[in-house]
Amino acid sequence: MPQPTTDVIAIGNAIVDVMAPCQDVLIERLGLLKGGMTLIDTARAHELYEAMGPAREISGGSAANTLAGLAALGAKCAFIGQVADDQLGEVFAHDIRAGGIAFDTAARAGDPPTARCLIFVTPDGQRTMNTFLGASQFLPPAALDEAAIADAKILYLEGYLWDPEEPRAAMRRAIAAAKNAGRKVAFTLSDAFVIERHGADFRAMIETGEIDILFANHVELEALTGHGDFDAGLAELAPKVPLLVVTRGADGAVAVHEGQRFEVKAEPIERVVDTTGAGDLFAAGFLYGHVRDLAIDQCLTIGAVAAAEIISHYGARPEADLKALIKARLG
Template sequence: MKQFQVVGIGNAMVDVLAHADEAFLAANGIGKGIMQLIDMPRAVDLYARIGPAKEISGGSAANTIAGIAHLGGRTAYVGKVKDDQLGAIFAHDLRAQGAVYETSLAAKATEQETGRCIIIVTPDGERSMNTYLGWSEFLTPADIDDAQMAQAEWIYLEGYRFDGPDSHQAFEKAIAACKGAGGRVSITLSDAFCISRHRDAFHKMIVADVDLLFANRAELLAMYQTEDFATALRLAAAEVAIVACTDGADGAHILSQGQHWHLPAVPTQIVDATGAGDLFAGAFLWGITNGYDLQTAGKMGNLAASEIISHIGARPEADLRRLFAEAGLI
């Protein structure tokens, strides 16, 4: 048995969550429902403008790994933070979930800070993300431990990291070490705008190395440059062994080996949509690495996503395994 079921690689940052109305978005030039990259001065200015906020360790792939660890999975994470207050919050929160986190901290004297994502949640539960990458941007091949990757059944790569100058090479090193030891590769497409910036690099990796592709409807349409969802699903399934695509209130689609399952969403009151896709992926990966079939793993993903959107923050507040048991999934 390998030491880790899943090792994640991606952004390491702290989510700063605040409620505001759409007038606030308009007044501050914030695009609704998307992720916008911002610099440090903009991050400082926005932080001063928002109302009361909740600071929670975040980062898309880190949320996924925390979710797997919450379920009792054997996990590790690789992502860069600084030796500062937010960096300490990130490391503590992830380790407290049970994940191994050993990435070296950037020195206190460095100019950049730990990344943070200022998330404005509007009354409809939609989240608009303003992301200062900080040290997350500087993930390099030197941060990848070949031995750790070789001990992973799966690695989980965060598409947002395609924006980093050296992250592509870091991913290549991780993939080689993982696959060389018989492991498998999953990736989340993360964001439609990120895909538009790096479509060729995404596609090259998907075709050559990816065994499991996570995406939502908008991301899959952007990846395959079509406005027809069925076509995008078909094209993805032709290139990847397993496709897991979420579709908001319409649930999720799982495709593999010529089969296609459409799994309805679990109804819930939406408080904050942050992390729904992250926890879908976490529950799905936990399911398949514990021997559950793809359809059951997809149902677990939907249930985990419904729990996350029922409260502020992208880390589970309820016992997900208990929820799975009550639903008859385990």
Template sequence: MAQNFDVLGIGNAIVDILIQVDDEFLKSKKLIKGSMQLVSEGDAATLYAELGKCIECSGGSAANTVAGLASMGARTSYIGKIHDDQLGKVFKHDINTIGTSFNTPPSFSGPGTAHCIVLVTPDAERTMCTYLGACVNLTETDIDESIVRSSKFSYLEGYLWDPEPAKAAFRKTIHIAHDEGNKVALSLSDPFCVNRHHGEFLKLVKDDIDILFANEDEIKMLYSTDNLQDAAQRAQHDCDIVAITCGARGCIVVNKDEISNIQGINVSNLIDTTGAGDLYAAGFLYGLSIDKPIGECGALGNLVASKIITHLGARPDINLKEFVEKAAY
């Protein structure tokens, strides 16, 4: 089938609610800095009521990635479940406006559109409390086979492994993509997500994933080791391509032939790391979509991530295509 899309993203369609807090606030709520935890609608409402002025913007890991890709000029599509409510309308408007095709039918009953309270501390680390809402209603019937078949890469976020119906959608996507000869990429999403589904994730990575994205905590959790190099070497045997983000140090890129360290980019005005991993994946996948070597893909991922962390929120605030071209990529 003709490849109408470079990347299809499938994930939790979420509206982010961002606010800057101090470490004491996290301690008072018994929240682990840098983590993502699932909360009930009531808990989310209680926490929201305690916060001051917030910034609301569309988010969701895979949605952030395809938004970044679209801003670089890639042809993108997205599948995720929203409710037919105000937050759902905001999400759809935002992702369509940036140039991504999004036509998943909304829910008309049940829980509202998902939202994530993102607590940003002075060190720019983000701690997330997520109410999944309508996301749990994503099922395999929402997976449009023609879109999967016409996408060069299908990019899945690990958070989808939490609700059982979404897990079935995940597996359907993998089957269709591989049947068409297309590639499947996975983001491990969060160390606690990896821990929750450790055995299943390890089997999934070994059997079904072509391109793996992780940060150093996630990859070490996956392979049950404290040694990053050991984790990278083990991942090398499981996937064709592995990209491991290492914060300010840059990233490690892995294929069957080599393991390479790509130096990070110094950022003096660090504001919010919320979208760093998502936009790193956008830069990396964009590089793959235009047939760049993986070392250049890693450098491009670093570049795009270095830009997103200079403002609040995980969506580009500039035209990334122009930004990348100015940087001579």
């Protein structure tokens, strides 16, 4: 079997984040689910955009954010995702390639337009996301580069993209391609609402050994296992997955590998500005360590450092030198 030349190839939503600070009263007035992620249609997207204050446009998407962190750390990465042939599609493609990430998925002509996520950030750092999935929902299996998937150590899949039919079929095909090449498949559950809709699929994939590395947060762990008690949920799920990684916000993170439990505390920061992308960057740090065969506790620490950097500023792409932060932390 040839050695892979790419560290991580990811499939995810190709989204441009539109972010603006706001007060809690606006969240209430607009009837938004504070701290959550809600899928919206075109009309609601226009309504919320009109209500936003001055905003920043930053290329986003959960898996793409993870790759941005990985690339910043020095990993070789590639992305598969669908944009439209429009201005935001060009913004997304430029940003991800400028970050050193290979992106060769052809733009889609016509409607719907490129996906965007309208993010309202309250003074406590909580982000309330409202996502118009647009063109990203129409990633066809034919868009996959199976040779590129076979050439990567890890295929990383974004749970959010499991919802629409075409990308779900594409990801199933990608899993088969990765497994046929003897590569690992990593999956992030993304959100409790995704589990509510597709939990049966995810549990089946876990049972049949299609997932080698599973990323979740404590809320998603409860949604998947039905256990309100964290340790009970962990005890049920961990034996079914070769490597389980669960983040707990300010309480740090836990990984279970081959029956052994590892824990890391959250890195201290002066102030939480915006929690957008914290889980994405934690996954980036963890995977960076993992593809370099570092010990699990070191992988967790790198994840915690990357997550702390991302919540110290607006946006889900790193601004500080992650390599320097990791070196200072690990020596």
